[in-house]
Amino acid sequence: MENSILEVKNLKVDFIMDGERVNAVHEVSFKLGKGRTLGIVGESGCGKSVSATSIMRLLPKINTIVDDCTSIKLDDEELTTLSDKEFQKVRGNRISMIFQEPMTSLNPVYTIGKQLIEMVQSHQKISKKDAFETCVEMLEKVGIPEARKRMKEYPHQLSGGMRQRVMIAMALVCNPEVLIADEPTTALDVTIQAQILELMNKLKEDTKTSIILITHDMGVVAEVTDEVMVMYAGEVVEHDDVKEIFHNPMHPYTIGLLDSIPKLNQNTERLLTIDGTVPTLKNMPKVGCRFADRCHYCQDLCRTESPALKKVGTREVRCHFAGNLKAKEDK
């Protein structure tokens, strides 16, 4: 693998809920290669957003504990030991983030220009005029027509797709090494979704920024990512190149996710779904596989022993029976 830009090791995040300490993310480790796109996939509540936001240190401090053994390295520089003040120089500048809700993610009382310029000026010593020009250029890059005019407009004057383009422009205007996109297309219309994904693909080529794309949509993953990390209940369950995963999913959960993509060429009567829901943070099984309750292949061993993350070639998979699944008789 080419040298990595972001290396996360043993990311462990706990929340304090009603005075009780519950685990939200457990031993998540991954490397993000330079210029690559990593998709983190899973249902809502699987810890994918928490992992990403904790890398950005955007979780509320009051009820969040990030474990000490966690290590996050950006270009070989340890981030977890930085003070909040030092980390501010990283946030937005070297790692930036875009969010799910373009309609509410921009401050309604400031112009687009003001919000973009704020981003540039908080990380670069640059005159307002130069910052303005930089931002106009960036807006043009993300495909916003009449960028100069748009700079003076307020968010409510723009459509959802346009706002998400502005968010992308804002995230990229400081040329970050890593962009974290948290469900960037979920709130948008399908046609707009395609445009935004296409834009992200194009920008990746141009800027060489590495991307972490968080999504629940396997279709989106197939379209833009190089590798996939599937998460379930706060744990990584499978991680490999996108082609490998689609070609040969090994974890029962990944298989379930792939089966639930609607396919045009197949004549299935109804979509396959995964029964049940993700266990809530408070009801997380203490022993055994966290996916056991919903698994079609569940055996006795799965109930008594937590599976470790196994290496099978380039594949990482967390299942006792990976590559050797037997369907249960009666399910």
Added chain:
Amino acid sequence: MGRYVIKRVIQAIPIFIGITFIVFMLSNMAPGSPIDIIASSAGLNAEQLQALKEAYGLDKPVLVRYFIWLMGIFQGDLGVSTSTNVPVATIIGQRIGASLTLSCTALVFSIIIGVFLGIMSAYKPYSIWDKVSSVFAFIGSSMPSFFIALVMIYIFAVKLKWLPASGMYGSGAKDLANLVKHLILPAIIVSMQSIGGYIKQTRGAMLESINEDYIKTARSKGISEWAVTIKHALRNALIPIVTQIGLSVPYIVGGSVVTEQIFAWPGIGSLMVNAVNTFDYNMIMGITVLISIVVLIVNIVLDVVYAYLDPRIAAEA
């Protein structure tokens, strides 16, 4: 923006007419008008009474009289004070400065303290700031200001002799230092009731805007937490805070009536109490009209401030 202001001014006109009409009608219903007093004391017969009414224009229908009175207001003629025989406008002119001094000081004071405490308690929930603020807010809404005023006079003027108990300058020099000394106690009393409202409103608005998505965006930009709080959260919270200013102005004006009376502050409020006790209806009407004009102007100004603070409002209009 210009059109927006004009629209607001036009909307204020019916309200002004409504208030003045109610006041005029109320005064008309009042017993013990000067005519009645003259009539009963001089024992006038019906004819003489009629002549007297004609002389004062009281024989005309009430709507016509209201109209005449309203026209007079626009020319600055508020009638003559029946208790002192001096034009109402003249007396109000002498007194309004004192009232504006007190009300504006109290307003500014309560906004500064209230908004500051509100921000601090939202910025650091459950901290000492938060506790102090909630005590403040509770006191403001639970304390009868007149009693607190007397207690403060008792402590600071009678016992400790730190501050004067009454008047605007007292017998001292008419300079700023003397004014400030006289202003402290009444200004605290008038602002006390409003501070709680500002704290609650600011805290609530801040906590709400801090949970908005755009705050997460602002944080992700790598600007300082203080800049996030002030530039992004507070800037949005200003909109409900301005609403609170609109709500607190009537309380400050009403509260100064009581406070001016206690501290013998030579303003409109104590003038009002005097007028009521001497059945000086021209004066009562004059003051009420004046207050309604002030209230309407304040509301128009606030509407303009709204439009300035929230670009979406001006766009709708």
Added chain:
Amino acid sequence: MNEKVKKPSAFKEFYKKFIKHRLAMISLFIIIIEILAVILLPLVLNLDPYTCTTSYDAAPGAEHLFGTDTIGRDMFSRVVYGGRTSLLVGFAACAVSVLIGLPLGLIAGYYRGTAEAVIMRTADIFMSFPSMILTIVAAAIFGSSIPILIVLIGLLHWPQPARLVYGKVLSVRKMEYVEAAKAEGISPFKIILKYILPNSIAPLWMSMAFMVSSDMITESSLSFLGCGVKTPMASWGNIVYNAQNIVVLRAYPWEWIPAGVCLIITVVCINFVGEGIRDALDPKMKR
């Protein structure tokens, strides 16, 4: 059908939460004691708030528990009778404003259109004008006997209940059970009474205590200015009026402090009960 929204269990749940609010329970207890005291004490003890004795400005003692005032009236009796007035005006005026504001809020919210515009705009005007001034003017014109004061204060404070109810009705009227009732052809009057009212009244319950305490403060401020309850009638406000005389303020604290302290305790307790009610009805509001 959804019509039984005020199920007995809802009240039970409220009760269970409310009794856990210790401050509110203590306050409620104090208020009940106070109400009993102002009703029962004059019946049990021989209290006379009106007769002028010859002991002027007497300090508190065995004969006069709270001393006497400048014209020799027994201060304890006056404070008890003043409590009668202040509590009565506070609760009754609140009832008046609810009686006026509640139906207006229901009508404005349910019918929308012209009714809404007229009612809510009028409420805005009332809210933006200092009600203290209007009350003083009205009390000067219509007199200031206790019944008139109750009506005046209640009348001038109607916009608050109206707004609270109106705000809730706007969301309730869109509920499916209201739509269903309309489709069944039930008369608007019945819909408002049976479906809208029970589901829109919660915000009013939450603020009622605060309205009572603010009405009490209004009454006492008016009486303090000499524009409300007038002597020889007693009210906590007009007892404190004594202290506008600098000699009384300075030398005879028993002539004004007990009444003021009673007023503060009452208002504070009512507000605590109000917070208890609010927290029990809406846990989200808790701070």
